[in-house]
Amino acid sequence: AQKITQTQPGMFVQEKEAVTLDCTYDTSDPSYGLFWYKQPSSGEMIFLIYQGSYDQQNATEGRYSLNFQKARKSANLVISASQLGDSAMYFCAMREGHSGAGSYQLTFGKGTKLSVIP
Amino acid sequence: KAGVTQTPRYLIKTRGQQVTLSCSPISGHRSVSWYQQTPGQGLQFLFEYFSETQRNKGNFPGRFSGRQFSNSRSEMNVSTLELGDSALYLCASSLVSGGANEQFFGPGTRLTVL
Numbered sequence: 178a179q180k181i182t183q184t185q186p187g188m189f190v191q192e193k194e195a196v197t198l199d200c201t202y203d204t205s206d207p208s209y210g211l212f213w214y215k216q217p218s219s220g221e222m223i224f225l226i227y228q229g230s231y232d233q234q235n236a237t238e239g240r241y242s243l244n245f246q247k248a249r250k251s252a253n254l255v256i257s258a259s260q261l262g263d264s265a266m267y268f269c270a271m272r273e274g275h276s277g278a279g280s281y282q283l284t285f286g287k288g289t290k291l292s293v294i295p
Numbered sequence: 296k297a298g299v300t301q302t303p304r305y306l307i308k309t310r311g312q313q314v315t316l317s318c319s320p321i322s323g324h325r326s327v328s329w330y331q332q333t334p335g336q337g338l339q340f341l342f343e344y345f346s347e348t349q350r351n352k353g354n355f356p357g358r359f360s361g362r363q364f365s366n367s368r369s370e371m372n373v374s375t376l377e378l379g380d381s382a383l384y385l386c387a388s389s390l391v392s393g394g395a396n397e398q399f400f401g402p403g404t405r406l407t408v409l
Contacts, residue, residue: 212397212398214400219402220383220385220402220403220405221400221401221402221403222385222387222400223400224397224398224399224400227397268338270338281326281328281343281350281387281389281398282328282340282343282351282353283328283330283338283340283387283398284340285330285337285338285339286337287337288337
């Protein structure tokens with residue numbers, strides 16, 4: 178079974194609108210971290226936001242927020258007020274195990290290509 | 296602070312050759328991970344090094360190897376190149392101590408095998 182599932186291969190959003198990118202995950206490890214990365218056409222992976230499995234509140238970073246629903250194993254990324262520069266591939270990823278104790282191996286989803294329309 | 300650097304940025308090789316890619320992590324970072332990205336398989340973990348020791352390895356054949364030096368710089372080597380090795384190879388560094396949660400990625404090396 179896939180550990181990270183992103184069901185939306187592509188999404189379109191109007192500039193200045195909000196958009197939600199879906200991510201579900203599968204793990205039996207009680208300690209894990211969930212990440213979202215942005216990859217523009219240049220190829221570099223840009224860290225956006227992180228949510229730990231024990232975090233009580235949803236993570237937020239500027240225009241990015243993570244809708245974390247632990248029971249549903251869901252970690253959707255919400256981008257508010259979309260900008261043209263948000264057009265890129267977005268990847269959800271998971272690291273299992275404690276930070277500093279376990280490996281820093283990330284398992285990535287297939288990604289969602291977001292296109293922002295002016 | 297300088298980011299993660301990877302050299303070279305682009306590389307063209309022919310089948311059967313070998314290649315070495317280099318990654319310099321962010322200063323102070325001791326963990327370096329390598330990932331392969333292809334259109335078909337997506338992003339796949341290759342291996343992780345910490346303090347010159349391989350901590351974890353992904354499901355890749357033995358043709359893929361790596362090492363880490365005392366200054367935390369890392370190299371990965373692919374021997375006997377195959378067409379399917381054409382990919383973007385991404386390196387990421389992490390600060391293990393202090394509970395940091397992020398992996399910072401470099402710009403990648405795009406390898407084309409002809």
